[in-house]
Amino acid sequence: MSTEHDPAARLKTVLDVAKAMISERDLDSLLQLILREATQVVDADRGSLFLVDPRTGELWAKIAQGLAVGHEIRVPPGVGLAGHVAATCQPLNLPDAYADSRFNRDVDRDTGYHTRSLLCVPMTNMRGESVGVIQVLNKRSGVFDAADADLLMALAGQAGVAIENALLHVEIQQLFEGFVKGAVMAIESRDPTTAGHSERVARLTLGLCDAVERHGLGRWKGLKFSAEQRMEIRYAALLHDFGKVGVRERVLVKANKLYPEQMQLIEQRFAYAKKANQVESLHRQLTLMRMGAPVADLQAEEASLVEHERRLDRWLEIIHESNKPTVLPGGYFHGLTQVHQEQILDVSGRLQPLLTAEEVALLSIPKGTLSADERAEIESHVSHTWRFLNEIPWTRNLQRVPEIAYGHHEKLNGNGYPRGLHDSEIKVEPRMMAIADIYDALTASDRPYKKAVPHDLALQILDDEAQRQHLDSELLEVFISERVAQAVAEADSPVPRAKMT
Numbered sequence: 001m002s003t004e005h006d007p008a009a010r011l012k013t014v015l016d017v018a019k020a021m022i023s024e025r026d027l028d029s030l031l032q033l034i035l036r037e038a039t040q041v042v043d044a045d046r047g048s049l050f051l052v053d054p055r056t057g058e059l060w061a062k063i064a065q066g067l068a069v070g071h072e073i074r075v076p077p078g079v080g081l082a083g084h085v086a087a088t089c090q091p092l093n094l095p096d097a098y099a100d101s102r103f104n105r106d107v108d109r110d111t112g113y114h115t116r117s118l119l120c121v122p123m124t125n126m127r128g129e130s131v132g133v134i135q136v137l138n139k140r141s142g143v144f145d146a147a148d149a150d151l152l153m154a155l156a157g158q159a160g161v162a163i164e165n166a167l168l169h170v171e172i173q174q175l176f177e178g179f180v181k182g183a184v185m186a187i188e189s190r191d192p193t194t195a196g197h198s199e200r201v202a203r204l205t206l207g208l209c210d211a212v213e214r215h216g217l218g219r220w221k222g223l224k225f226s227a228e229q230r231m232e233i234r235y236a237a238l239l240h241d242f243g244k245v246g247v248r249e250r251v252l253v254k255a256n257k258l259y260p261e262q263m264q265l266i267e268q269r270f271a272y273a274k275k276a277n278q279v280e281s282l283h284r285q286l287t288l289m290r291m292g293a294p295v296a297d298l299q300a301e302e303a304s305l306v307e308h309e310r311r312l313d314r315w316l317e318i319i320h321e322s323n324k325p326t327v328l329p330g331g332y333f334h335g336l337t338q339v340h341q342e343q344i345l346d347v348s349g350r351l352q353p354l355l356t357a358e359e360v361a362l363l364s365i366p367k368g369t370l371s372a373d374e375r376a377e378i379e380s381h382v383s384h385t386w387r388f389l390n391e392i393p394w395t396r397n398l399q400r401v402p403e404i405a406y407g408h409h410e411k412l413n414g415n416g417y418p419r420g421l422h423d424s425e426i427k428v429e430p431r432m433m434a435i436a437d438i439y440d441a442l443t444a445s446d447r448p449y450k451k452a453v454p455h456d457l458a459l460q461i462l463d464d465e466a467q468r469q470h471l472d473s474e475l476l477e478v479f480i481s482e483r484v485a486q487a488v489a490e491a492d493s494p495v496p497r498a499k500m501t
């Protein structure tokens with residue numbers, strides 16, 4: 001039954017619309033809803049909705065029936081009918097729009113529409129300030145009356161508050177996005193070789209969410225992620241390594257087993273040993289000459305000097321080789337022990353090892369470049385992330401961000417860190433993030449101390465990790481079969497980062 005002539009029913013419509021508006025947080029959907037209901041409640045043929053741009057005072061409309069999608073109208077402050085209503089906060093009810101000189105006929109001309117009657121009312125916020133106007137055109141029967149104006153004013157009053165809430169919501173989101181961006185920049189500026197890692201991990205993890213929804217396997221079959229859960233996962237992924245700000249930068253970017261100044265010290269010690277030996281040898285040669293020793297003795301001394309220098313050069317070469325972050329053949333470690341046993345007299349005449357026990361220990365690190373202490377320091381980034389994220393008063397729908405990020409280095413067999421959680425204790429989100437994290441760490445472009453691993457090899461390594469109960473094999477299978485990495489790379493850039501098949 002039409003509510004057109006039933007004031008109680010019309011009022012109920014306005015109240016229902018007000019309720020719907022209050023619960024709508026998405027600005028575009030809210031504007032659509034307001035416009036649809038506004039035209040309906042006064043039985044108008046079409047309408048437009050203008051918002052006041054708080055920076056310029058201009059009115060702008062994206063939502064106008066009959067207007068091409070993407071087309072935007074901008075009206076300077078106070079200009080035209082809508083500008084007048086926004087400026088005065090008073091409604092305008094025109095039975096014949098063309099009779100009013102302020103009416104802008106250009107839109108009619110551009111769209112081929114013919115406006116007859118027009119009702120334009122202000123939308124105000126709680127402070128009574130204008131946030132926009134609703135303009136409805138061509139009452140389907142007759143012209144708009146005072147009751148229509150009252151009704152539209154009532155609806156516009158509610159709409160103004162709802163719009164302000166939605167705008168506030170958008171602003172809070174933008175503010176938080178900006179903060180997260182700043183946080184990510186702070187992490188990545190400490191180690192430029194990891195630039196883009198957090199963003200890529202977020203995209204890969206969300207890509208895996210989509211893939212699991214499409215093609216979940218085993219216990220993940222039928223899994224769905226709401227928009228809010230996705231946002232939670234995204235923030236957790238973007239901030240998963242934030243705790244790296246609590247790790248010393250030199251440890252974070254350590255390229256070799258020794259820091260440059262440690263290597264420099266060894267090189268200087270070797271140079272000193274060479275020079276000291278030269279001086280001693282020349283001294284001995286001089287004595288031999290003074291004694292009139294046979295030429296053969298002099299030649300032997302010279303040969304011994306050359307041999308000593310060669311030995312030092314060879315040892316220094318072993319040290320340089322050992323310094324690289326590779327898994328070393330055992331022979332190198334043996335060579336290091338030999339160097340450690342060699343002693344030299346320092347400038348104050350004390351005997352010192354050519355290579356200290358600490359240097360031998362560092363150069364003998366069997367995997368990577370980090371000592372046990374340094375590895376523990378790097379691993380502490382997860383706990384720093386947890387502490388940092390717990391300081392943020394997350395809204396109800398984002399409560400699990402810290403927990404998701406906290407689990408990104410846990411392994412199903414309990415060998416992960418920092419808590420050593422087991423399979424049943426690790427939720428699906430950190431499982432997905434762990435796959436994304438390792439994939440990106442492997443395939444990220446070349447670092448000075450680490451070559452980028454090609455896509456296929458990265459998948460093999462991930463598979464190996466799953467076999468060893470480090471990663472979830474069902475999620476990994478979906479990651480591979482649904483070509484998550486390829487899809488993300490294609491969406492990211494027309495040129496894939498790593499060669500993918």
Ligand SMILES: [Fe+2]
Nearest residue numbers: 240241408409
């Ligand atoms: Fe991490």
Ligand SMILES: [Fe+2]
Nearest residue numbers: 197240241437
């Ligand atoms: Fe990471």
